[in-house]
Amino acid sequence: MSGTTSLPAAEIAKTARQASFTIKSLPGSDRDLALDAIYDALLAFKDDILAANAKDMEAAASLVAEGKLSQSLVKRLDLSRSGKYDDMLQGIKDVRGLEDPVGKTTLATKLDDNLTLHRYTTPIGTLLIIFEARPEVIANISSLAIKSGNAAILKGGKESSYSFAAIADVISEALSSTRIPPGAIQLVQSREAVKELLDQDVYIDLVIPRGGNDLVRYIKDNTKIPVMGHADGLCSTYIHTDADPKIAVDVVVDGKTDYPAACNATETLIVHKDVLESHLPAIAKALQEKGVSIRCDEQSLASLKSAPETTFPTYAKSILQSATEQDFNTEFLDLTIAVKTVDSLPAAVEHINSHSSSHTDAIVTASKDSAEMFCRMVDSAGVYVNASTRFADGFRYGFGTEVGISTNKIHARGPVGLEGLMIYKYVIRGEGHTVGMYGGDGGRKYLHEKIEF
Amino acid sequence: MSGTTSLPAAEIAKTARQASFTIKSLPGSDRDLALDAIYDALLAFKDDILAANAKDMEAAASLVAEGKLSQSLVKRLDLSRSGKYDDMLQGIKDVRGLEDPVGKTTLATKLDDNLTLHRYTTPIGTLLIIFEARPEVIANISSLAIKSGNAAILKGGKESSYSFAAIADVISEALSSTRIPPGAIQLVQSREAVKELLDQDVYIDLVIPRGGNDLVRYIKDNTKIPVMGHADGLCSTYIHTDADPKIAVDVVVDGKTDYPAACNATETLIVHKDVLESHLPAIAKALQEKGVSIRCDEQSLASLKSAPETTFPTYAKSILQSATEQDFNTEFLDLTIAVKTVDSLPAAVEHINSHSSSHTDAIVTASKDSAEMFCRMVDSAGVYVNASTRFADGFRYGFGTEVGISTNKIHARGPVGLEGLMIYKYVIRGEGHTVGMYGGDGGRKYLHEKIEF
Known part of the structure; x- marks a missing residue:
């Protein structure tokens, strides 16, 4: 069974957006069970995944010898590097152990008698994550997306294609036994898909590139979707x-x-x-x-x-x-x-x-x-x-793991963990209150009293 | 004296970025004094500004008669509409009365002995605000920018050109007696400037459009700078x-x-x-x-x-x-x-x-x-x-006033006040700590203990 999808980009994006409404409304316990399932599966299939990773490393070594790939990229690719696989697994556990970030109250104000304003954290919606080497990113990102109630589309690079396919199969299989809808984590391997996915600004809310300068610049230049990440790390x-x-x-x-x-x-x-x-x-x-x-x-x-x-x-x-x-x-x-x-x-x-x-x-x-x-x-x-x-x-x-490091000036900066995948909504609860009741001579006045939460 | 600038776009943006470093480092008291100065000046020159606004309204009325402008745009233009000028003034006072948003601690963690991590709120940097009608926006935005320690470039629409020039003169004159550097609030009236300003993604951190659907879409399609706002309000x-x-x-x-x-x-x-x-x-x-x-x-x-x-x-x-x-x-x-x-x-x-x-x-x-x-x-x-x-x-x-309403899925959503103009930085303070000291056999372990603040 293959864990990667080969649907057209618009279909992938639309499916992800639909799934985002479902995963958004699942209780935290269901999202945590899905993380357990991924952890267990990645542990159980460690040998298979490392074998696939070795194939990528082999192909990369030839490319380096031919001068077509940099040594530094190869280092990022290597899942067998001491402690890297365990760090990846521990990252999933750490994320699972974090507080549920969904539905937290971050502001509460009494606007008037029987008229309240609350701000609650909500998932952003649909993420598109594009990465080059670093195959462990797929596990990091999948866990952060699930924990935060976001849908995610993941696109790996050709250098890590064996590792990616192997991890994708394991994750897809693991999730099939949970309440996470299949559309919530979609793994895309087709190279042509990138450009088309970047056009899906109607369905995708945020692009997170994980890779070199060229990749990040290409993405920033080719999409209207907000991009979170960094090109250089100077x-x-x-x-x-x-x-x-x-x-x-x-x-x-x-x-x-x-x-x-x-x-x-x-x-x-x-x-x-x-x-x-x-x-x-x-x-x-x-x-x-x-x-x-x-x-x-x-x-x-x-x-x-x-x-x-x-x-x-x-x-x-x-x-x-x-x-x-x-x-x-x-x-x-x-x-x-x-x-x-x-x-x-x-x-x-x-x-x-x-x-x-x-x-x-x-x-x-x-x-x-x-x-x-x-x-x-x-x-x-x-x-x-x-x-x-x-x-x-x-x-x-102390964020468990990270979705990337951002040099943006808005939304999230520095290492981005769960918080960077959240936004919020405002909820007003009234009893027939209208704006016309306020202001002017004799109109009501807003109280703007802080409500403890 | 004219409060608007006619420098080339790159120069305006560069000057704003330079000024952003200064305004960012001014104490809150200096920023509050600047708000007082703007308030007093706008109150003192109310008649002049309303007279200028009347000229805009007259020009707009002819355009409506010719079918070249919508009635709804004219309504937004009218500063003499009951309570609107007072609301604008009150907005400045309300913003001044808000807590200083700069330098607040939002996270503090003990990573290890003598190794701490803090997150402090900081201004985003340089804002570009482009608006059509609604001349009061210039006062709103200027006060929010100053209170939040951001530099701002404001570009008004041709429909409000008389009001804009009049308010710009009053604000520039008021700020000249304060410690806010002149480059921190720049008022641009030239129409050609917009396209070029939108190219200054090296210097400008955020664009905030205040206007109709067409304006917002034009901006989103013509810049790599992040855009905060909303096209439709359906x-x-x-x-x-x-x-x-x-x-x-x-x-x-x-x-x-x-x-x-x-x-x-x-x-x-x-x-x-x-x-x-x-x-x-x-x-x-x-x-x-x-x-x-x-x-x-x-x-x-x-x-x-x-x-x-x-x-x-x-x-x-x-x-x-x-x-x-x-x-x-x-x-x-x-x-x-x-x-x-x-x-x-x-x-x-x-x-x-x-x-x-x-x-x-x-x-x-x-x-x-x-x-x-x-x-x-x-x-x-x-x-x-x-x-x-x-x-x-x-x-x-209860935000005092607003910089706009955002339908974005990242950074800020809904009515955006001061908080939406802030980002943060992480500060680590150590005593020669290196990453090599941690992990592996016998390496140190991170404490990740919450520090109360």
């Missing part, structure tokens, strides 16, 4: 004058090397000129020891080149590279970092606000005031003090 | 089997006639077949007495035509019209209503979910269960029980 870490040297090394090395293919990896190191001599050599050395290529601006290059042999040896100097202006706008997604020198904290903020992708930016400083100024002035979804940019992640934030 | 009121007859009449008449040009006016009356004879004649009669043209579907037409002379007289019958299918997809914005007969509550919901614009829909019923079922199943921003659809309004909801 994160930076700034070393202030009073940074603790060990913290500077730890945070930069972790930010750059813990998982370089991730969107929250540090791509630019910003260094205050006053600590070029005192702090940069140790950071650069530690980075090089992890295999990182360092591309320096003129000032940092000159400083490192003239560092004493004992702090930064000749060999280390010889492999330094010069940065171009373009390097400060580049998400390397690899073991490469650009170094920028600034002469003040506001200059660091200015560099970040004009070059970073408003994803996550960090400062290393011992001063609370400098930290707070940085946090207030940097216009990014995440602003960190003495911590690695790699913390930008729904699981680490 | 609201309906459903009369259930057990509706109180008087409430049915009151709510429908108010919904249709209180202000027919408004987006929250009732456009479709849905009637359960069981109350065609008992309830519809009185409703229809009351509507006709207010000058409303009634377009009935076959069943309701037949029922009204066969009503006894005492409940629905011959003359009333003679002016009934037949509805076409198109009438149920039409926002009349005028004294016209379409009547649809259904044979169940779910059929009413089905009609609403497929024909209404997800703006505001009401039920008249005496049963709590029917009311709750309707509220749960209708997928609209506002769902009302025994109350007029005309309540859909930021002032009536």
Whole structure:
């Protein structure tokens, strides 16, 4: 039995919208039972799924050898990477354990006698999620969609087609025994479907792309449906004058090397000129020891080149590279970092606000005031003090798992968990109240009293 | 001195973005002082502004006479309409009186020892507001933008050009004595500017159109910037089997006639077949007495035509019209209503979910269960029980004033006040924490403990 659908795009979207009305009205207990079913099935069929994933990895390896695929994409594809499958399963459990987000009261006002206003959280409706590699996304997204009462259409990339088909089969089969209507989670594999699905703005409420820059830009340019996500993940870490040297090394090395293919990896190191001599050599050395290529601006290059042999040896100097202006706008997604020198904290903020992708930016400083100024002035979804940019992640934030990381300025920003899949509706309950009863001379007045909830 | 700018669009947008960083960092007290200044100035120059508005009204009247402008647009243009100017002023005072929305903590989590996560509300950044008639919008939007710490570019329509210029002059002059940077509120009158402003997605974060269907559709089709608002406002009121007859009449008449040009006016009356004879004649009669043209579907037409002379007289019958299918997809914005007969509550919901614009829909019923079922199943921003659809309004909801009414499924829905102009950022404060410290065998575990705030 195949878990993927090959209906025409309009039909898929329409079916999803119909199913959204059903899943929206199911009690939380039914949605939780569906998550249990998915968890059990993915656990039971782990070997089959990993075998399918191995086929994708094999095909990808040949493409890399031919220079047709980047190494970083392959890393994202690998479900057998230590802990990844377990993390995926744990993510489903974590989401199940979260409070039911549907129908929560977020505002209640007494407008007048026997006239009340309530605001209740509701599912957005129908989501379209398009992703490239990262086959575990299908499990993440399916659980978040089900928990939040949304219908979702999932479209995987060709690089993960075996993994996708295998997981899709397991999930579809698991859901067939639950009260979730089949249209609520639809898994699409046909490549042609994407463009047509992006045209279904009548039925689809939100597109969530999970993938590289090109994919996200293509989607943003080709749909009227709101898009939640991020194209670039150009994160930076700034070393202030009073940074603790060990913290500077730890945070930069972790930010750059813990998982370089991730969107929250540090791509630019910003260094205050006053600590070029005192702090940069140790950071650069530690980075090089992890295999990182360092591309320096003129000032940092000159400083490192003239560092004493004992702090930064000749060999280390010889492999330094010069940065171009373009390097400060580049998400390397690899073991490469650009170094920028600034002469003040506001200059660091200015560099970040004009070059970073408003994803996550960090400062290393011992001063609370400098930290707070940085946090207030940097216009990014995440602003960190003495911590690695790699913390930008729904699981680490305690959201269970994430639907993606958003650099949008509206709706949801940063790692997006359940809350980002919710909207609300206003309900007014009256007893024949009309607007004509209010205002003017002798008309009634609104009370606007807060109701406790 | 002119309050409007004629810089090139890219320059306007860039200036606004720069100013957004400044206004974002001003304390709430400075933003409140700016609102006082605008209030005082608009009060002092009321006569001048009404004189300018009269010129717009005169020009509009000629256009209506020539059939080039609709009567409903003219109604929206009229600032001298009873209470409208005072409402505008009161709106500024109400907004000023609201709690400062900037920098509020909305989430706080202890991730680990000495590692905390906080979420703070922040202004979205730069708003572009484009409106047609309704010159009071400039005061509403300016106050909401300033209170929320956003920069705003406002573009008025040609129908309100005199009013717009007069209000723009007064507001610019008032702000020049405050700490709000001039770029934070820019008033654009050039017609050519719109298309170019819509291209500035690098600098502008959100477009808010305030105007008719055509304007909103044009904007949605011509920008990559997220758009918040509504094209149609096709609201309906459903009369259930057990509706109180008087409430049915009151709510429908108010919904249709209180202000027919408004987006929250009732456009479709849905009637359960069981109350065609008992309830519809009185409703229809009351509507006709207010000058409303009634377009009935076959069943309701037949029922009204066969009503006894005492409940629905011959003359009333003679002016009934037949509805076409198109009438149920039409926002009349005028004294016209379409009547649809259904044979169940779910059929009413089905009609609403497929024909209404997800703006505001009401039920008249005496049963709590029917009311709750309707509220749960209708997928609209506002769902009302025994109350007029005309309540859909930021002032009536207690938001002070509104930036618009949204039928979007993300970010903000229904009447949008200050909250809809806010987003948030996440701040992590650590002491050199790295992601590499966590997970695996012997690694640290996240605490994810809620911090009270």
